[in-house]
Structures are given as structure tokens and as C-alpha cells.
Amino acid sequence: MQRLVFITLGSTGDIVPVIRLAEEAVKRGHRASLLASHHWKDLIESRGIEWVSIPPHGDRNELTSLMAQYSRIRNPLRLLRAMYRDLDRWQDEIIPALEDSLDGADALLYSYLFPLYQPIAARRGIPSASIHFCPNTSFSDSHPPEDIPQLPRLFPQRIRNAWNRHLTTIGDRHVTGKINPTISRPELRLKSWLRSPADLSLILAPPELYRGRSEDLPDRVVFAGFVPSGFSAESHETPADIENAPLINFGSVNHPSMAGEFANLYRSWPADRPLTIQKGWADPPPPPTGSRIRIIGPADHGQLFPQASMIIHHGGAGTTTSSFLAGKPQIIVPHFADQPYWARTVRSHGCGLSLRQQGWGRKLASAIRRIESDPAFRHSAENFAGQQEGRAGATKAIDAVESRLSGSSPRGAAPTS
Numbered sequence: 328m329q330r331l332v333f334i335t336l337g338s339t340g341d342i343v344p345v346i347r348l349a350e351e352a353v354k355r356g357h358r359a360s361l362l363a364s365h366h367w368k369d370l371i372e373s374r375g376i377e378w379v380s381i382p383p384h385g386d387r388n389e390l391t392s393l394m395a396q397y398s399r400i401r402n403p404l405r406l407l408r409a410m411y412r413d414l415d416r417w418q419d420e421i422i423p424a425l426e427d428s429l430d431g432a433d434a435l436l437y438s439y440l441f442p443l444y445q446p447i448a449a450r451r452g453i454p455s456a457s458i459h460f461c462p463n464t465s466f467s468d469s470h471p472p473e474d475i476p477q478l479p480r481l482f483p484q485r486i487r488n489a490w491n492r493h494l495t496t497i498g499d500r501h502v503t504g505k506i507n508p509t510i511s512r513p514e515l516r517l518k519s520w521l522r523s524p525a526d527l528s529l530i531l532a533p534p535e536l537y538r539g540r541s542e543d544l545p546d547r548v549v550f551a552g553f554v555p556s557g558f559s560a561e562s563h564e565t566p567a568d569i570e571n572a573p574l575i576n577f578g579s580v581n582h583p584s585m586a587g588e589f590a591n592l593y594r595s596w597p598a599d600r601p602l603t604i605q606k607g608w609a610d611p612p613p614p615p616t617g618s619r620i621r622i623i624g625p626a627d628h629g630q631l632f633p634q635a636s637m638i639i640h641h642g643g644a645g646t647t648t649s650s651f652l653a654g655k656p657q658i659i660v661p662h663f664a665d666q667p668y669w670a671r672t673v674r675s676h677g678c679g680l681s682l683r684q685q686g687w688g689r690k691l692a693s694a695i696r697r698i699e700s701d702p703a704f705r706h707s708a709e710n711f712a713g714q715q716e717g718r719a720g721a722t723k724a725i726d727a728v729e730s731r732l733s734g735s736s737p738r739g740a741a742p743t744s
Contacts, residue, residue: 328356328357328358329352329357329358329433329434329728329729329732330357330358330359330360330431330432330433331349331352331357331358331359331360331432331433331434331436331728332359332360332361332362332425332428332429332432332434332435332436333345333348333349333359333360333361333362333435333436333437334361334362334363334381334421334425334435334436334437334438334441334444335361335362335363335437335438335441335458336363336364336381336414336438336441337438337440338390338394338578338579338608338643339556339578339579339645340460340556340578340579340643340644340645340646341438341440341460341645342363342367343555343556343557343645344458344460344531344554344555344556344645345361345363345436345438345458346361346367346370346371346374346376347554347555347721348436348458348529348554348721348724348725349361349371349374349376350374350375350376350721351721351722351724351725352725352728353374353375353376355725355729358377359375359376359377360376360377360378360379360428360432361376361377361378361379362379362380362381362421362424362425362428363378363379363381364380364381364382364383364384364390365380365384366387366390368380379424379427379428380424381417381420381421381424381425382417382420382421383417387608390608391581391608391609393413394579394580394581394608395581395582395583395609396409397409397410397663397664398580398581398582398662398663399582399583399663400663401663403664404502404505406663406664407440407502407505407506408505408506408509410440411506411509411510412509414441415509415510415511415512418511418512418515422447422512422515425444425447426447429447429448429451429453432448432451432453433453433454433732434448434453434454434455434456434728434731434732435447435448435453435454435455435456436455436456436457436458436529436728437455437456437457437458437525438457438458438460439457439458439459439460439464439524439525439528442457442517442519442520442523442524442525443510443515443516443517444515445524445525446514446515447514447515454526454527454731454732455525455526455527456525456526456527456528456529456727456728456731457524457525457527457528457529458529458531458724459528459529459530459531459532460531460532460644460645460665461532461644461665461668461669462530462532462534462536462537462550463537463665463668464524464530465528465530465537465544465548466495466544467544467545468488468489468491468492469484469487469488469491470491471491471492471494471495472495472498472521473668474498475491475494475495475498476494477490477491478490495521495522496522498521499519499520499521499522502520502521503517503518503519503520503521506520525547526547526731527547527549527727527728527731528547528548528549529549529551529724529727529728530548530549530550530551531551531552531553531554531644531648531720531724532550532551532552532553532648532720533550533552533553533714533715533718534550535714536672536676537550549723549724549727551720551721551723551724551727552715552718552719552720552723553648553651553652553715553718553720554648554720554721554724555628555629555648555649555652556628556644556645556646556648556649557626557627557628557629557630557631557645557649569601569603569621569623569631569634569635570601570603571634571635571636572600572601572602572603572621572635572636573602573603573635573636573637573638573639573695574603574604574605574631574632574634574635574636574637574638574639575602575603575604575605575611575639575640576604576605576607576628576638576639576640576641576646577607577609577640577641577660578607578608578640578641578643578645578646579607579608579641579643580607580608580609580641580643580662581607581608581609582609582662582684584684584685585609585611586609586611586612587688588686588687588688589604589611589612589688590612590688591686591688591689592687592688592689592691592692593612593614593615593618593620595688595689595691595692596618596620596691596692597692598615598617598618598619599619600619601619601620601621602619602620602621603620603621603622603623603635604620604621604622604623605622605623605624605625605626605631606622606623606624606625628645628646628649628653629649629652629653632649632650632652632653632655633653633654633655635653635655636655636656636699637655637656637657637658637679637695637698637704638650638653638655638656638657638658639657639658639659639660639691639695640657640658640659640660641659641660641661641662641666642659642660642661642662642665642666642667642668642669642670642673642681643665643666643669644665644669647659647669647672647673650708651678651708651711651712651715652712652715653712654708654709654711654712654713655705655708656678656679656698656704656705656707656708657673657678657679657680657708658679658680658681658682658691658694658695658698659673659679659680659681659682660681660682660683660684660687661681661684662684676707676711677703677704677707678704678707678708678711679698679704679708680694680697680698680704682694
């Protein structure tokens, strides 16, 4: 039996996949502890996982306010700095809780967004694993991060590799240099945010989403496959029938423009057509009287999404994963963070469309008609979902952790270049 310590912060898409990994560890006889806010206590403990309290301690309004602030920040580096500034004010409480939890631990697992916890484990000789919700956070010499310009293919591969390695190193130094001033504790300041997030990197996505590039990734990188982001609970009642209607779910996005966009949608939506809207962290305004627009509360995505004709959402990793697994076409309205990446991915696999954040309410009905009129979207979504059948992302991820702790290479790791 191993003792695994998990720590994560964020919204549903950041928390639930980590709970599923910890739950898989518990099923295998390991002891798992998860440091998370009190909002997740009951769900964590219901899975046989030890819950350890860390901030934020406020009510849901505090989290909603934070997400509203983050959704306004389009620049990824500015977003990271904002997140680290908020995190810094909680570290005086988080660090002691983490130190206590690491007593007797065999491994520490954390979101790739927060590798600043790696040194705490490393000082104790405890290996670490970063949990990646988005596949483009891994790279190699031949395939650098997306924003790094690559040399033309007329250059020899070794020259291109050297170029990519050099620019990635420069980019890493730049990002790390921008983040570190927001970290007040010197012992937590990062040596490398991008290149060395952990001893083992668990990518919670299938390798084909990385567009065939996984063959030359380091052996510390494992594409585990999708880990579903939904859970059923007694308070989360799944509607028996949503009429095979389009389903809107904007998850944790709480942008100030949402109310106005929903108002525009209501004005342009045909009165005789059904539409289901699932509440997220922002409550949509009431639909017009007499319309067939229905607003529902929380529900397990694994049960709800297959009942819809298509999913309209923000492009969060968890919601996109659930939509892929349901085999449904998607329309993504990206707002910030990794959401534009997921919008590009859905389009590139022929599984849906994307709309700009500004004006989506007026354009959604037309985009839905386009998907309904072209069966290729549905076929692509169903085929992609079929490829995922039998793949258990949580199982493969914990396989990799066990293999690393036993001293062998992680099973399913991508071979080195």
C-alpha cells in the first residue's frame, strides 16, 4: 500500500478529475489524501478519500467572484500571475497542511498549474507527479509549445530541435521570471514553470489529441486518456428527458457579458424549439414565458450529456472531455485559459464549431442549424467517442504512478525521442 497526497485548487474541471484519480488509488488499496476547499468535502469523503481542508474557506460567492475576475483576463501569463497572487495570500495556511500531509507519504500529485509545491516534496525525497488537463502543456524538442515559432522544414531536424530547445528555454525563463515576483515565500519560487513541472507528468487526454506528436515526448510523460469530470449525487438530479435538445453549459465561466448574451439568445431563439440550459456558476436570466427553453440545475454530465443533441459550452477541459465521451457535436464559446485550445481541437477533429465570445447569443441559433444540417459533425463525434471506449484514464494514470514508485518505467509512457 502506498500513501498518495493530492492537492488542487480551482473549479469543477480542476477538482473532479483529481478526485477520480484519488478514488482509483483507494480502490487499489492505497491511502489517498486530498487537500481541497470545503466545497468538496462531502464528495471527497464519499469516495473513501481523506479530506484535508485548505483555503478558500468562503462561500460559493467567493469562488464565483474569482472566476469572474479570471474570465476577463485573456492573456495567459497575466492570468497565471493573477492566480498566483491570490494563491500567495493562502500559503500560510496551505503549506503547514501540506507539510503535515506529506509525513509518511510516498508521492505528491498536483495540478500542473502549481508546480511550486514540488520543492516541498523534493526536500523530503518524495517523488512528484503533475496532473495536466490539457495535452498541449507537454512538448519535446521537435514539437515546442504552440506559441514558439518553428523553423521551416528545409532546415535539418537537428537544427530545428536546437532552435526549439533554445526558444523553449527562453520562454520558460520569461514565464518563471514573471510568476516568481508574485510568490512571497522564497522556498516556493520556481526554477522552471514550463520545462520541469514534476518527476512524472500525467496527461488526462488521449494521445491523438496531441495530433500524433506523442512519439517523441520524454518517458516521464504519460497520456493516460480522458478522466470524466462529472459525478452523480443525491442533490444532483438528472432530468429523465431533455427532449434530445441542444444543451448549454457554461460551467464556471462568470463573465459580465453573460446576461446580455443570454438575452440576445432568447430574442433570436425560435419559440417552438426546445433548448436546455444547465446552470453553472452564473445563473442565466429567466427565459421568455411560453418558450420551450428549460433551465435545469446540477447533474452528472455522464448521464445528462448523452441525452442532448449537441453541447454548447465554454471549452473547459472537463466539459469538453464529457462532450467527447458522450459522442455529441459541440459548439464552444471560449473565454480564457485553455478554452481556445479546446475550441481549435474540437474544430480540427470535425466534432463541432466555435463562436467568438462577443455576440454568441445572436449567432448560436444559426450555428446549431449548421450542425443539424451536416451529419458529418455527428458522425465525427460518435466515431471519436467510439475510439475512447475501453480506455480508463484514471486506471492508466495510477498505473503510471505505481510503476514510477516501483522504480520501473511508467506503463504507456511515450517513448523518448
